Amino acid sequence: xxxxxxxxxxxxxxxxxxxxxxxxxxxxxxxxxxxxxxxxxxxxxxxxxxxxxxxxxxxxxxxxxxxxxxxxxxxxxxxxxxxxxxxxxxxxxxxxxxxxxxxxxxxxxxxxxxxxxxxxxxxxxxxxxxxxxxxxxxxxxxxxxxxxxxxxxxxxxxxxxxxxxxxxxxxxxxxxxxxxxxxxxxxxxxxxxxxxxxxxxxxxxxxxxxxxxxxxxxxxxxxxxxxxxxxxxxxxxxxxxxxxxxxxxxxxx
Amino acid sequence: xxxxxxxxxxxxxxxxxxxxxxxxxxxxxxxxxxxxxxxxxxxxxxxxxxxxxxxxxxxxxxxxxxxxxxxxxxxxxxxxxxxxxxxxxxxxxxxxxxxxxxxxxxxxxxxxxxxxxxxxxxxxxxxxxxxxxxxxxxxxxxxxxxxxxxxxxxxxxxxxxxxxxxxxxxxxxxxxxxxxxxxxxxxxxxxxxxxxxxxxxxxxxxxxxxxxxxxxxxxxxxxxxxxxxxxxxxxxxxxxxxxxxxxxxxxxxxxxxxxxxxxxxxxxxxxxxxxxxxxxxxxxxxxxxxxxxxxxxxxxxxxxxxxxxxxxxxxxxxxxxxxxxxx
Numbered sequence: 001x002x003x004x005x006x007x008x009x010x011x012x013x014x015x016x017x018x019x020x021x022x023x024x025x026x027x028x029x030x031x032x033x034x035x036x037x038x039x040x041x042x043x044x045x046x047x048x049x050x051x052x053x054x055x056x057x058x059x060x061x062x063x064x065x066x067x068x069x070x071x072x073x074x075x076x077x078x079x080x081x082x083x084x085x086x087x088x089x090x091x092x093x094x095x096x097x098x099x100x101x102x103x104x105x106x107x108x109x110x111x112x113x114x115x116x117x118x119x120x121x122x123x124x125x126x127x128x129x130x131x132x133x134x135x136x137x138x139x140x141x142x143x144x145x146x147x148x149x150x151x152x153x154x155x156x157x158x159x160x161x162x163x164x165x166x167x168x169x170x171x172x173x174x175x176x177x178x179x180x181x182x183x184x185x186x187x188x189x190x191x192x193x194x195x196x197x198x199x200x201x202x203x204x205x206x207x208x209x210x211x212x213x214x215x216x217x218x219x220x221x222x223x224x225x226x227x228x229x230x231x232x233x234x235x236x237x238x239x240x241x242x243x244x245x246x247x248x249x250x251x252x253x
Numbered sequence: 254x255x256x257x258x259x260x261x262x263x264x265x266x267x268x269x270x271x272x273x274x275x276x277x278x279x280x281x282x283x284x285x286x287x288x289x290x291x292x293x294x295x296x297x298x299x300x301x302x303x304x305x306x307x308x309x310x311x312x313x314x315x316x317x318x319x320x321x322x323x324x325x326x327x328x329x330x331x332x333x334x335x336x337x338x339x340x341x342x343x344x345x346x347x348x349x350x351x352x353x354x355x356x357x358x359x360x361x362x363x364x365x366x367x368x369x370x371x372x373x374x375x376x377x378x379x380x381x382x383x384x385x386x387x388x389x390x391x392x393x394x395x396x397x398x399x400x401x402x403x404x405x406x407x408x409x410x411x412x413x414x415x416x417x418x419x420x421x422x423x424x425x426x427x428x429x430x431x432x433x434x435x436x437x438x439x440x441x442x443x444x445x446x447x448x449x450x451x452x453x454x455x456x457x458x459x460x461x462x463x464x465x466x467x468x469x470x471x472x473x474x475x476x477x478x479x480x481x482x483x484x485x486x487x488x489x490x491x492x493x494x495x496x497x498x499x500x501x502x503x504x505x506x507x508x509x510x511x512x513x514x515x516x517x518x519x520x521x522x523x524x525x526x527x528x529x530x531x532x533x534x535x536x537x538x539x540x541x542x543x544x545x546x547x548x549x550x551x552x553x554x555x556x557x558x559x560x561x562x563x564x565x566x567x568x569x570x571x572x573x574x575x576x577x578x579x580x
Contacts, residue, residue, distance in 0.1 A: 078461030092452045107460040117442040
């Protein structure tokens with residue numbers, strides 16, 4: 001395998017006496033879809049928080065593209081190429097779908113320059129608007145540009161959430177249950193989108209839909225009670241006795 | 254198709270120009286009817302409109318409920334007065350310095366205060382402003398309780414600022430320039446970022462924006478413009494009074510913003526005009542004019558909860574829509 005893009009070494013995080021993460025070591029290689037599964041409360045979202053910079057680990061190290069990002073702020077990590085989606089939809093409800101994505105596009109300082117600009121009207125920046133529309137089309141929201149994000153259907157808001165993360169043009173995408181609350185048709189579209197993205201972007205995917213996980217993932221890691229139990233290719237994970245007992249047991253029974 | 258966060262209609266621009274033209278000829282009209290006294294009153298109103306507008310930028314566009322804006326207003330006033338005390342009376346030197354001092358003060362206060370949010374932010378900005386107030390009333394060299402009076406108004410080239418009408422036009426130009434600047438800012442990249450931060454701060458951080466820097470700069474711009482208003486108010490009454498720094502001054506400015514319309518471009522102007530006109534008119538009839546002011550505030554809260562400027566705007570556009578079929 002190639003050099004890992006993301007390297008998590010011995011990361012721990014506790015809240016009071018609760019050990020949400022204990023000594024987790026994990027890597028994501030370039031171009032890989034790496035799924036993270038585990039029962040509720042296993043620490044999956046907490047791990048996403050440590051990688052995205054929403055929280056800082058108590059111990060351990062996080063490296064991205066060879067650089068230590070353990071103490072970097074969230075916005076600096078986004079600039080470095082790490083983007084995330086949320087388990088609970090996190091968008092700008094009172095802005096149009098297009099304006100939502102335009103903000104994400106405009107935020108890419110390396111492409112568009114600083115947003116500390118005070119005079120020229122941003123509405124006239126056609127390239128930003130065009131790119132935002134293209135991202136909306138990519139996630140299946142063509143024709144919904146001028147709809148207020150807060151008025152979109154739940155599944156559409158999840159799609160918009162994905163568009164926001166994608167428009168930052170990340171190298172690594174952290175997806176926290178992207179299919180949560182979606183109907184089968186919308187889920188299928190997101191699975192296809194992730195399959196398609198998987199060739200361009202590395203993805204760390206937290207998802208409860210096991211069909212989607214086994215279809216998409218190149219490797220799967222299993223997290224139970226804050227500890228990494230196992231990492232392997234899907235067939236190994238299916239066969240692993242401890243994993244079956246800890247997590248898949250109730251599925252196969 | 255466009256990323257239309259705000260859409261400025263040509264109609265609105267014409268209304269603004271018409272208002273500006275009306276205000277420009279106002280001193281001549283007042284002179285013609287023999288009420289020159291009101292030129293000074295309207296100057297004061299426009300200066301407060303500028304101060305309230307600067308606070309509205311912080312509160313309405315930046316989403317930061319700052320309760321210490323008097324610090325920057327007063328700092329601008331005292332800068333002009335102290336410079337004049339030391340023989341520097343040129344507006345071209347003193348006014349930019351007043352803006353710079355207020356901006357630096359806002360930078361310092363903002364750096365500390367923006368670590369907090371919500372009620373704590375309100376309290377810490379209030380605390381800083383009160384510290385500066387008590388500092389100035391204890392400094393006898395700069396007038397203490399009495400404030401520091403100016404020997405004359407600032408000098409601005411060959412313009413006779415001592416003439417109330419000329420001073421009025423300079424004040425009007427400052428206010429118009431500020432409104433133009435803030436209108437451009439709110440429609441530019443920076444303004445779009447500010448609006449989105451107000452909407453969802455954590456999401457903006459996750460899109461790669463250093464949210465703290467944007468809020469701090471917004472706070473500093475608001476402080477700097479309040480410094481300009483302070484420089485003007487010191488010139489207006491030829492006095493830098495500690496009451497300009499007091500927390501009640503911050504409160505008055507905040508009430509102006511809320512009455513006029515939080516986040517509306519003209520909110521500060523409408524709020525300042527409403528409060529000062531009510532005070533001017535009602536105080537002719539009764540010493541208890543605050544009671545009537547209270548009733549007026551109740552009206553605003555219940556009938557126009559977003560402030561008078563947006564209420565007026567909605568009424569205006571609704572009646573336009575109703576007229577459309579008849580045309």
